[in-house]
Amino acid sequence: MSVKRLLASAFLLLLAACSNPLMGAQPTEVIPFDALEQPQTDSEALITPSPQPFQFSLPTPGAEPITNWRPPLYPVPWAVGPYDHFYFTRPIAADQKNWPTADYRYGGIFFGRNIVHTGVDIPSPEGTPIMAAGPGTVVWAGWGLFRETPDDRTDPYGLAVAIRHDFGFNDQQLFTVYAHMSEMNVIVGQHVETGEVIGFVGSTGATTGPHVHFEVRFPSNSFFYTYNPELWIAPPQGWGVLAGRIMNEKGEPLQQMELLVAPENASRTFTARTYGKKGAINSDPYYQENFVLGDLPAGIYKVTFKYDDIRMQTWVEIFPGQVTYFTYKHEEGFTVAPPPAPELDFVPENLPATPTSVP
Numbered sequence: 001m002s003v004k005r006l007l008a009s010a011f012l013l014l015l016a017a018c019s020n021p022l023m024g025a026q027p028t029e030v031i032p033f034d035a036l037e038q039p040q041t042d043s044e045a046l047i048t049p050s051p052q053p054f055q056f057s058l059p060t061p062g063a064e065p066i067t068n069w070r071p072p073l074y075p076v077p078w079a080v081g082p083y084d085h086f087y088f089t090r091p092i093a094a095d096q097k098n099w100p101t102a103d104y105r106y107g108g109i110f111f112g113r114n115i116v117h118t119g120v121d122i123p124s125p126e127g128t129p130i131m132a133a134g135p136g137t138v139v140w141a142g143w144g145l146f147r148e149t150p151d152d153r154t155d156p157y158g159l160a161v162a163i164r165h166d167f168g169f170n171d172q173q174l175f176t177v178y179a180h181m182s183e184m185n186v187i188v189g190q191h192v193e194t195g196e197v198i199g200f201v202g203s204t205g206a207t208t209g210p211h212v213h214f215e216v217r218f219p220s221n222s223f224f225y226t227y228n229p230e231l232w233i234a235p236p237q238g239w240g241v242l243a244g245r246i247m248n249e250k251g252e253p254l255q256q257m258e259l260l261v262a263p264e265n266a267s268r269t270f271t272a273r274t275y276g277k278k279g280a281i282n283s284d285p286y287y288q289e290n291f292v293l294g295d296l297p298a299g300i301y302k303v304t305f306k307y308d309d310i311r312m313q314t315w316v317e318i319f320p321g322q323v324t325y326f327t328y329k330h331e332e333g334f335t336v337a338p339p340p341a342p343e344l345d346f347v348p349e350n351l352p353a354t355p356t357s358v359p
């Protein structure tokens with residue numbers, strides 16, 4: 001982001017914050033989402049994979065795409081800002097619906113209270129080719145990935161492939177996972193290039209409809225080290241991503257808070273939800289976000305959400321090919337202060353070809 005744009009964006013946000021009549025409001029005490037949930041023990045904080053983590057039906061599509069047409073994706077790796085890392089393309093071809101289900105994004109909670117979504121789902125017809133999101137070596141191909149038990153036919157991921165990528169992130173190995181395949185096209189040890197067909201969409205494992213469940217993992221190929229794929233897959237050209245952190249007055253991230261994101265011309269409204277309970281999900285090392293809304297056409301958006309029945313509001317600008325970031329802390333309001341300056345090289349690095357994390 002250019003300095004000029006950054007300043008313009010910051011100014012816009014500050015202006016919006018200053019002129020927001022709700023900013024001075026002091027709502028009564030709020031009951032954190034946590035308190036509404038069942039008591040959490042320490043052992044639950046580090047949940048172990050349960051036998052049925054993904055018993056969900058694909059949600060009925062809401063107000064999602066009016067049209068299936070989107071601009072072509074940015075070439076990967078794509079990183080305009082120092083914090084951004086769009087290193088991957090999407091597992092479904094760009095001439096098809098290749099964006100995540102809006103109602104069940106990363107960190108979303110569907111059926112189980114303690115089960116959060118560790119990836120994104122892209123619904124596609126059975127048999128649709130699934131492509132490698134980046135170059136790398138296949139380190140898993142078959143049943144059993146979720147519990148890391150080869151040939152376990154009860155595994156909720158069904159037929160799944162995991163790839164250890166040729167490049168890493170901050171000296172850490174990067175992996176992507178593709179689950180619920182009907183058929184695989186690769187074997188363990190095989191090297192694949194970006195866009196190479198590694199399998200086909202199916203509904204194996206715990207799912208009620210054909211889709212690909214896609215994960216980004218680092219530094220190890222484990223269920224507990226997933227990150228939000230919407231911060232890793234390149235957006236369509238001219239489009240961007242909104243990320244943020246919504247906190248209570250203590251600075252603790254608020255769970256499952258619904259945000260409405262409406263473009264200036266209000267042609268439609270996007271909905272985002274802050275992440276559910278931590279455990280198997282993680283915030284980006286730099287953004288420390290608790291929600292991400294990908295695939296937003298560049299432009300000005302109004303963000304609103306209710307905090308203890310009082311509507312909070314700010315304006316953000318989405319820039320092409322970039323992440324726009326803001327935070328909200330209760331009683332302090334909105335800020336666009338960037339995360340701490342990165343200290344490490346953000347450029348993908350070539351890693352040794354020796355797999356060290358093969359499950």
Ligand SMILES: [Zn+2]
Nearest residue numbers: 119120121213
């Ligand atoms: Zn999924």
